[in-house]
Amino acid sequence: MGQMFMYDLFQSRHNMEDFTLFTLDDVDAAFDKIIQLKYSQTVNLKGKGQGLSITPLPAGHMIGGTVWRIVKDGEEDIVYAVDFNHKKERHLNGCALETISRPSLLITDCYNANYQQARRRTRDEQLMTNILQTLRNSGNVLVAVDTAGRVLELAHMLEQLWRNQDSGLMAYSLALLNNVSYNVVEFAKSQVEWMSDKVMRSFEGARNNPFQFRHLQLCHGMAELARVPEPKVVLASMADMECGFSRELFIQWCSSPRNSVVLTSRSAPGTLARQLIENPHQQSLTITVKKRVRLEGSELEEYMRKEKELAAARHKAERDTELDASDSSEESEDDMDIDEKKPQPEPKGEAKSKSMGFFKQAKKSYLMFPVKEEKIKWDDYGEIIRPEDFVVVDKTTQEEEADETKAEDDDLMQDVTEVPTKCLESSLQLDVNASLQFIDFEGRSDGESVRKIVQMMKPQRVILVRGSPEATQSMAAFCRSSGAVQGRVFTPRLGEVVDATTESHIYQVKLRDSLVSSLQFARAKNAELAWLDGEIATEEHLAPDGTRDESIDEDENRESMYILQPLPPSQVPGHSTIFVNELKLSDFKQVLLRNGVQAEFSGGVLYCNGIVAVRRNEAGRINIEGCLCDDYFKVREILYQQYAII
DSSP states (O other), X not given: OHHHHHHHHXXXXXXXXXXXXXXXXXXXXXXXXXXXXXXXXXXXXXXXXXXEEEEEEEOSSSTTOEEEEEEETTTEEEEEEOSOOXXXXXXXXXXXXXXXXXXXXXXXXOTTTTOOOOOHHHHHHHHHHHHHHHHHTTOOEEEEOOSSSTHHHHHXXXXXXXXXXXXOOTTSEXXXXXXXXXXXXXXXXXXXXXXXXXXXXXXXXXXXXXXXXXXXXXXXXXXXXXXXXXXXXXXXXXXXOSSSHHHHHHHHHTTXXXXXXXXXXXXXXXXXXXXXXXXXXXXXXXXXXXXXXXXXXXXXXXXXXXXHHHHHHHHHHHHHHHHHHHHHXXXXXXXXXXXXXXXXXXXXXXXXXXXXXXXXXXXXXXOOOOOOOOOOOEETTEEOOOGGGGOOOOHHHHHXXXXXXXXXXXXXXXXXHOOOEEEEEEEEEEEXXXXXXXXXXXXXXXXXXXXXXXXXXXXXXXXXXXXXXXXXXXXXXXXXXXXXXXXXXXXXXXTOOOOOOOOOOOOOOEEOHHHHHTOOOEEETTEEEOOOOEEEEEOOOBOTTSSBOTTSOHHHHHHHOEEEEEOOGGGOOOOXXXXXXXXXXXXXXXXXXXXXXXXXXXXXXXXXXXXXXXXXXXXXXXXXXXXXXXXHHHHHHHHHHTSEEO
């Protein structure tokens, strides 16, 4: 979907100005380098990213939106959560950030830190009321949306409204207008598995794809939209109305009081959409209109003259290249021995007498086409026969090839005869008589929800980005005062580099084979544990002759030479026995019953065969009491089996 965003952005800009920041080839080249991952798929990086593993988690904002979990060497947990939504929507599930506990660093945004959203039902009712009032008044509704993100939520919602016969909307038209509308819908159909549980159940049960639209008409240009009957509701890109079809439709429709404009997201300050949100009641507006028009008259003649000159220059360069290649091939195929000695210049008199001699000279040297004679190859039996020259070709195949060639020629002729264009820019005074309304369909968590999520996650450090100064300071004050963040709270400015590194007390060491072979592992659930006694030493790099290799970098030597070797037996200190497990008495009771020991609870104490009592003290330790008999030792043995003893 990100590629669709970039395609639409480029085409929207190209339709109104000479856009040279990037091309469609640049977009393709960038997305060819992207590795696609599934949600919850962990990838271990290599090369410069050695030791890092990343895991994408659903953000709930738009399809493909991701919260990134980055783990460094299994110790430092970094969570990058920007533009997430914890609420479940029609086509997406909410994110599950509360399942991530105590990350070492949380990077989140303050975009909605001081913003409170309306309830989903209230929001939907506002949109429905606006659409019905406008359509029944014979007006058109312009809904400014993005290309392939939040537009899917709106398209799915409006399609359901149009399918409802009680809504009274089936008499009106509904259209999606952007440069890649068909591709966006087709991609959405193929990505149902990443959508909400409700959409998945509908697709798996009734084989009903929610994006198989019956009422939403897909349009790629203003000409296609003109064929859609009015009154109509149009979902048009871009959301900020700085370019694209939403800007063109606003210029056309804003002067009529019967029409309405619905803005679905707060774009960046300074954009047309943001200006309309902040001043919804303004009656007059001056905007810059950019458009691409065809060249005419003298401009067209001048353009065609320059194109002919360029074409002639290219043709001449190609012809010279072919001649050079032909001459070089003839020289290489010549089998005659050429004398390499430089000929002596003749006296002028002799040269003149030769020119006036017996042989008649040509009066004029005419231009001739270059002819390259192919050298015929033969062997002892004559000329070599090429089997492909005598193959009978199917007539239909020849006709198809001729048709393809003709089609290519037609396309080439269309490209050649295409009328060139130029870009014009002018200022336009607009009378804004249409109704303007902002209805929040951004799909982001509001300030209160973000605060609760941060409080549940309890990160050690936080970096707050992408927010106004007021929102950033408000969020930072909450993190410091509520105790949700244990360490520092960073509020960097735009372009500022944050040093959030911490001193790590965990080091990677190599284990000697002699140490590993002496370990006695005990199994505890899904892991094996062992007690070891060793000492850290540095292993020096040795050159082949046995001396120290001085070419090893000191930093590399310091980082990679730590090894853990066993202590001599005389220096090994003793240690107390360690029992590893979190035993529940209720589970232990079932184990005793399976081993033929009668057990029952009474006052929080587990009585075994009426002789042995097992209880948990205030410190959480297990105490076993009873007479030293066979039942006591049997219960104790079963109890020991529940632990990994080290």
